[in-house]
Amino acid sequence: MSNLTDLSPVIPRPEHVDRRLAQLMRRGSANVGQSAQMDRLMMMLTRSCDLRCAYCFVGLSEDGYGEAHDGHADPTVFAQATPGMPRGDMSSETLRRAIDLLMRSERPELGLQMFGGEPTRRWEQVVELIEYAWNHPDRRARPIELLFTTNGVNLTAERIERLKPYSVLWQFSLDGDERGSRFRRGHLLPHDTAVDRMQNSIRVLNESGVRWFMNSTLPPAAGGEVMTRYRWAREAGVPAMQMNYATGMTWSDAQSDAYLIGLQEMLLDHAKRPDGFDLFNWRNNADPAPLCADVICDVDGTLYQCGAIFHERRFPELKKVYRRGHLDDTPAFGGLRLTLDELWAATEAGLAYDADELRVFEEGMRLGAAVDLVVQVTKRRLGIQGGGPGM
Ligand code: SF4
Numbered sequence: 083m084s085n086l087t088d089l090s091p092v093i094p095r096p097e098h099v100d101r102r103l104a105q106l107m108r109r110g111s112a113n114v115g116q117s118a119q120m121d122r123l124m125m126m127l128t129r130s131c132d133l134r135c136a137y138c139f140v141g142l143s144e145d146g147y148g149e150a151h152d153g154h155a156d157p158t159v160f161a162q163a164t165p166g167m168p169r170g171d172m173s174s175e176t177l178r179r180a181i182d183l184l185m186r187s188e189r190p191e192l193g194l195q196m197f198g199g200e201p202t203r204r205w206e207q208v209v210e211l212i213e214y215a216w217n218h219p220d221r222r223a224r225p226i227e228l229l230f231t232t233n234g235v236n237l238t239a240e241r242i243e244r245l246k247p248y249s250v251l252w253q254f255s256l257d258g259d260e261r262g263s264r265f266r267r268g269h270l271l272p273h274d275t276a277v278d279r280m281q282n283s284i285r286v287l288n289e290s291g292v293r294w295f296m297n298s299t300l301p302p303a304a305g306g307e308v309m310t311r312y313r314w315a316r317e318a319g320v321p322a323m324q325m326n327y328a329t330g331m332t333w334s335d336a337q338s339d340a341y342l343i344g345l346q347e348m349l350l351d352h353a354k355r356p357d358g359f360d361l362f363n364w365r366n367n368a369d370p371a372p373l374c375a376d377v378i379c380d381v382d383g384t385l386y387q388c389g390a391i392f393h394e395r396r397f398p399e400l401k402k403v404y405r406r407g408h409l410d411d412t413p414a415f416g417g418l419r420l421t422l423d424e425l426w427a428a429t430e431a432g433l434a435y436d437a438d439e440l441r442v443f444e445e446g447m448r449l450g451a452a453v454d455l456v457v458q459v460t461k462r463r464l465g466i467q468g469g470g471p472g473m
Pocket of ligand 1: 131132133135138139140200233255266
């Protein structure tokens with residue numbers, strides 16, 4: 083490995099970022115195409131959430147919480163010029179139909195992500211979903227990766243224990259200490275209580291021995307806080323982390339430069355002393371973040387490219403062009419996901435009404451390409467191959 087003290091952070095030049103973005107688009111999604119091993123489905127179990135994070139553009143509502151949607155395409159969603167969202171939670175029948183669809187995939191590996199809203203607010207359905215998928219006759223012994231996205235405020239040792247037999251990977255959205263959590267506001271509970279519960283969940287997860295990682299998101303106003311978050315995670319006993327930038331927001335040059343410099347400092351520090359801490363950013367071969375190629379099933383059984391939900395309140399027009407069908411009329415999982423080129427064409431069509439909106443979206447993709455460049459260049463400079471130091 084190179085002498086780490088010789089290395090200083092580098093900001094990729096705009097022409098290099100453009101070239102990298104073009105390469106990523108040409109390569110296509112790492113998750114779609116003939117060579118992809120896995121089909122994944124994200125499940126929008128509820129639109130209820132304990133928090134209201136400033137960087138979250140998912141359409142959340144407590145109206146209809148606890149009421150099962152009938153699972154037919156909700157006509158109110160596209161009734162207005164600006165698409166809305168269905169009311170209620172995903173029913174047991176809808177979640178089973180969604181799993182049936184995933185199981186019709188021909189891929190040798192399957193992935194299922196519990197998402198929302200906050201999935202722990204539909205705990206009984208989560209357990210039902212996982213047990214149904216795990217024991218499904220069409221699974222045919224294929225490996226199934228279960229990813230549980232959570233804000234951590236409702237985690238208990240009993241709940242974690244309940245899912246232990248299924249090797250769930252817990253993706254804990256966590257932004258650090260009191261100050262870091264200033265963009266994550268308590269909604270159904272006081273903010274201080276939410277922060278206390280999130281901190282307590284670190285201990286509960288560690289004591290349980292399950293696989294988990296901290297998923298941290300920095301909005302532009304906190305672009306320079308990569309190292310603060312990273313140091314906090316290591317001191318708090320977090321075993322693994324993925325650092326992300328918020329999409330759908332305007333990043334100034336100074337903010338994105340600060341993020342990219344922080345990212346490199348974090349990688350270099352980690353290369354010096356991995357000490358068993360797993361930094362997922364080394365394995366950054368994801369799609370340019372706003373163009374996520376995964377498919378999500380909404381509470382009413384409608385299937386979308388997941389960006390339709392991630393950016394629901396920010397770019398509601400994308401829901402029309404990202405809609406892929408409904409469980410009622412989708413016989414096979416194959417062919418459901420768009421390629422990156424198709425996704426970008428749909429995005430351009432969806433946001434054609436406003437060049438500024440399209441520019442914000444595109445800038446998010448460019449930042450994703452810059453992040454990718456930084457990771458690849460840092461690995462090259464350090465002579466690191468594979469998943470990162472210590473992997
Ligand atoms: S915890 Fe997740 S779903 Fe809830 S507001 Fe925050 S980012 Fe959105």
